[in-house]
Amino acid sequence: MTSLSAPSKPVPPPSRGFPVEEFEARTAAAQDLMSAAGMDALLLTTEPEVRYFTGFQTLFWLSPTRPWFVVVPSSGKPVAVIPSIGESLMGTTWIDDVRVWSSPNPSDDGVSLLVETIAELVDAGGTVGVPMGPETHIRMPANDFEIVRERLEQQRSMAFLDATNIVSGLRMVKSENEIAKIAHVCGIVSGAFENIGSLLSVGDTEQEAFAKFRIDILQRGADDVPYLVGSTGPGGFDDIIKSPTERIIGEGDLLLFDTGSVYDGYFSDFDRNYAFGSADDAAKRAYDVVWRSTEAGLAAVRPGATTSDLWAAMMAVLEEGGSLGNNVGRMGHGLGMQVTEWPSNTQSDNTVLQEGMVLTLEPGLSWAPGKMMVHEENLVVRADGPQMLSRRAAPELPIL
Amino acid sequence: MTSLSAPSKPVPPPSRGFPVEEFEARTAAAQDLMSAAGMDALLLTTEPEVRYFTGFQTLFWLSPTRPWFVVVPSSGKPVAVIPSIGESLMGTTWIDDVRVWSSPNPSDDGVSLLVETIAELVDAGGTVGVPMGPETHIRMPANDFEIVRERLEQQRSMAFLDATNIVSGLRMVKSENEIAKIAHVCGIVSGAFENIGSLLSVGDTEQEAFAKFRIDILQRGADDVPYLVGSTGPGGFDDIIKSPTERIIGEGDLLLFDTGSVYDGYFSDFDRNYAFGSADDAAKRAYDVVWRSTEAGLAAVRPGATTSDLWAAMMAVLEEGGSLGNNVGRMGHGLGMQVTEWPSNTQSDNTVLQEGMVLTLEPGLSWAPGKMMVHEENLVVRADGPQMLSRRAAPELPIL
Structure with a gap:
């Protein structure tokens, strides 16, 4: 056995959360990979993706009702586009730009706000990465994702790319x-x-x-x-x-x-x-x-x-x-x-x-x-x- | 207060699971609604959807790695298209037709088996319902869903419809x-x-x-x-x-x-x-x-x-x-x-x-x-x- 053993006695619990530097490092590393892949923003929709870049931690994700979005731009902090029920909690994270809407709203459940946010963060003709590969899914109604994609493609000439490797590459190394x-x-x-x-x-x-x-x-x-x-x-x-x-x-x-x-x-x-x-x-x-x-x-x-x-x-x-x-x-x-x-x-x-x-x-x-x-x-x-x-x-x- | 009170003392736990008749009734009700909506099959990908029609209950869904599918045809029992790790457990449900593949397999994670199954259950030119509306998401890689959809649309002239109302309408009434x-x-x-x-x-x-x-x-x-x-x-x-x-x-x-x-x-x-x-x-x-x-x-x-x-x-x-x-x-x-x-x-x-x-x-x-x-x-x-x-x-x- 060459392996180091795990401690055999209880040790004090590590402190909760992460220093801001860790979120800065994760975001900078993502932005380096995005730049190399020709990606101008990441659009993230699942609990671990959102938590990884923001520190937003709640069991509320168990409710399938509301979609939650984080957009990682090519530089600067991630931007949260979330239901207003999460505004207070997201306000405790390192994120500064938190945009909210009153959800559930089946006629426009964050779709317009998300399109507007991406259009502001990414130049026309730019690219948006979304994890679409192995072990991922898009956690929002498929109809709504289609609308977001079509609006940005048609009105802003954007292209959607698969960002699975960026997210998996970062998260694999702890x-x-x-x-x-x-x-x-x-x-x-x-x-x-x-x-x-x-x-x-x-x-x-x-x-x-x-x-x-x-x-x-x-x-x-x-x-x-x-x-x-x-x-x-x-x-x-x-x-x-x-x-x-x-x-x-x-x-x-x-x-x-x-x-x-x-x-x-x-x-x-x-x-x-x-x-x-x-x-x-x-x-x-x-x-x-x-x-x-x-x-x-x-x-x-x-x-x-x-x-x-x-x-x-x-x-x-x-x-x-x-x-x-x-x-x-x-x-x-x-x-x-x-x-x-x-x-x-x-x-x-x-x-x-x-x-x-x-x-x-x-x-x-x-x-x-x-x-x-x-x-x-x-x-x-x-x-x-x-x-x-x-x-x-x-x-x-x-x-x- | 007109409401009936909840019992104030513990009562014996109800028996677990459901009689087969309940799954038969759920499936028949879905098929009636599908028929009225001109839908030849339902494709379901999330835990509650799969459990509702099969009784398949496991915490294994917590792992995002593997997609799981159930297809509800226009008549007869639902068909499970699942990773082989679930074959034994799905075999204990009322479902007879359980088709498995070895997952994870990023190059074809159930995609071909699912396309084949739907092509067998739905005539060319038919329609497939997928929940794509409020409070739903498609729990499989977006790239793979796109492939399934394109193959069935292009090779079998099928159309995909939103089945949210069918699933929500059934599940709302307990x-x-x-x-x-x-x-x-x-x-x-x-x-x-x-x-x-x-x-x-x-x-x-x-x-x-x-x-x-x-x-x-x-x-x-x-x-x-x-x-x-x-x-x-x-x-x-x-x-x-x-x-x-x-x-x-x-x-x-x-x-x-x-x-x-x-x-x-x-x-x-x-x-x-x-x-x-x-x-x-x-x-x-x-x-x-x-x-x-x-x-x-x-x-x-x-x-x-x-x-x-x-x-x-x-x-x-x-x-x-x-x-x-x-x-x-x-x-x-x-x-x-x-x-x-x-x-x-x-x-x-x-x-x-x-x-x-x-x-x-x-x-x-x-x-x-x-x-x-x-x-x-x-x-x-x-x-x-x-x-x-x-x-x-x-x-x-x-x-x-």
């Missing part, structure tokens, strides 16, 4: 402030996993087990546990994205919990596997294969290696261990403001690892028909290899 | 099974609000107060508390969508908590206001005005009235109470699979209330510069008026 938040929540969840034996027992329903684990993570200091999926089953299971059921956990069951928990808007995302009472040799062997696959992935992490190198290193161990293939489609991914972010550890992804990238390694093994085993760890890429953010899973299947 | 889930989580949250005095105290930070309240709701049986915003402030505050800070709650503070909690995929969404230790007369008066505004809204609820009637009834009391206007943009909304759904209680919305609609009433008052007060209740429209789902807020500002 600052030390971002890493500290992810490390903190990973530490909290590691503690919860290590204590799970005192929390769960045979006779719990899946729903009871999930509830106890979620509450334990909150009591340890996570802000929220938005993602908690898992499975139980006699000797194993085949579904790794399931919500809990009324099924009663029995002696000999395997248990998987996979959680994305949050501190100050940054996610952990890793899982753990356990057996209740006993496990058969096939399950123990599957655990060992996936654990060693993770080790192989960790050993391959260094700046300059690629996500596909990680995939190959993990896959070699799985194939040697008798993998029947799996349906997950990748073996880990980026992690940060969202529970999954670019890049993906796949055979063909080929993203070059850089210092400061936060990744999950997530090998999955179909070890028998209808039996899946997935391990997951979180790390940050450092100059000399991986630094663990999650505390490494036990090398042998833990029996509760 | 079944008794849906209402039971919302009523259950409203009861849980009502209990938590009524107990808040024993939970919070002067000296707590906002973050501690939020954490205690979230954990209490979970311990009372909610599946999750995805939405919890609020504010504290000496004598009031102006921001009602804020995340908690390190601010320490002091004597004389007002507190607002607004939560969307979940049971079996259905939300509550209501708030409560409190004062710590004491409150001045202006705050008490503001509370009284907003409480009476809610009463006026409740008195206006009946099938055949409109959302704009509710708005007018609530606004009359606010204006008489000296409202300085507010920035929320509406005074309540639909509620169900999402924390906010169609319709909106606005001056111009004019949606006609029908039996089975679940609504929030949410009058908001700017009662002094920089001072906002919002009340919210949840109800279902019944033949003879509103039936409360939340237990009605106390008529006078509660002092903790």
Whole structure:
């Protein structure tokens, strides 16, 4: 093991938010990339995109009613074009130019204000970048986006370009402030996993087990546990994205919990596997294969290696261990403001690892028909290899 | 008060999921509306849309990586076109035709499979409905949607239509099974609000107060508390969508908590206001005005009235109470699979209330510069008026 270990004891929570310098740096870096790509502005519509450039953080995004926009011009601070309900909160960020309208207003839900703002920030004939590629979507009514686009194209001779690479390229590499938040929540969840034996027992329903684990993570200091999926089953299971059921956990069951928990808007995302009472040799062997696959992935992490190198290193161990293939489609991914972010550890992804990238390694093994085993760890890429953010899973299947 | 009260004691949780007949009824109703609108298929991409027609329920949607599709043909069951990681879980629903691809695959992330599926289900020259209007978005990369649309338009002479009204029209009116889930989580949250005095105290930070309240709701049986915003402030505050800070709650503070909690995929969404230790007369008066505004809204609820009637009834009391206007943009909304759904209680919305609609009433008052007060209740429209789902807020500002 070349990797640095995650701290084994709780450390004080990192401070919330970011210094203004961090938003300035993000914006300047975006503007450099925009300039290189011939892009005069970025139009952003999703929660992480808006938060990345402004620091605007609220659960209010859960409501699908209102669209929110941020425009990053070629120089100067981003401009917020948002419903008036967000004016006070946006006013607490580093953004100066906050333009609001009363929403919901189906007849013009920010469309005119957005067109006007872009027309003011971008010369006629200019270009507007919008993330339109992998792992993105445009969070506004498609009809309204069409109107914005047509008006700017027809009245201002503008062109719309795909800005996915600009946003993903920036967000993939984390600052030390971002890493500290992810490390903190990973530490909290590691503690919860290590204590799970005192929390769960045979006779719990899946729903009871999930509830106890979620509450334990909150009591340890996570802000929220938005993602908690898992499975139980006699000797194993085949579904790794399931919500809990009324099924009663029995002696000999395997248990998987996979959680994305949050501190100050940054996610952990890793899982753990356990057996209740006993496990058969096939399950123990599957655990060992996936654990060693993770080790192989960790050993391959260094700046300059690629996500596909990680995939190959993990896959070699799985194939040697008798993998029947799996349906997950990748073996880990980026992690940060969202529970999954670019890049993906796949055979063909080929993203070059850089210092400061936060990744999950997530090998999955179909070890028998209808039996899946997935391990997951979180790390940050450092100059000399991986630094663990999650505390490494036990090398042998833990029996509760 | 003509409204029926919500139960004051915990009742057993309603059973999870829905009988197959409910999905059959939803699909048949959609197909009737599609037929009337000249639509040969619906293409759906978001979590609530997919869940509404299939019952597919997982937190995995939190990951933005993979697109998920459901196509509702003009007759027969919906067809799922999804990443293979979801095959096992979708196999547990009433859906028979589940087509999968290995995702993520940026070079063709379900695009060909989706085009092929629609081309098989819809004759050349037919029409495909996609929700593209208010409160919707298309949850897939915009580039990929463009490819799907162009291929079907150019190779199959199909036309794309806006299906917002079909989906919103169906989802606005809840079944008794849906209402039971919302009523259950409203009861849980009502209990938590009524107990808040024993939970919070002067000296707590906002973050501690939020954490205690979230954990209490979970311990009372909610599946999750995805939405919890609020504010504290000496004598009031102006921001009602804020995340908690390190601010320490002091004597004389007002507190607002607004939560969307979940049971079996259905939300509550209501708030409560409190004062710590004491409150001045202006705050008490503001509370009284907003409480009476809610009463006026409740008195206006009946099938055949409109959302704009509710708005007018609530606004009359606010204006008489000296409202300085507010920035929320509406005074309540639909509620169900999402924390906010169609319709909106606005001056111009004019949606006609029908039996089975679940609504929030949410009058908001700017009662002094920089001072906002919002009340919210949840109800279902019944033949003879509103039936409360939340237990009605106390008529006078509660002092903790």
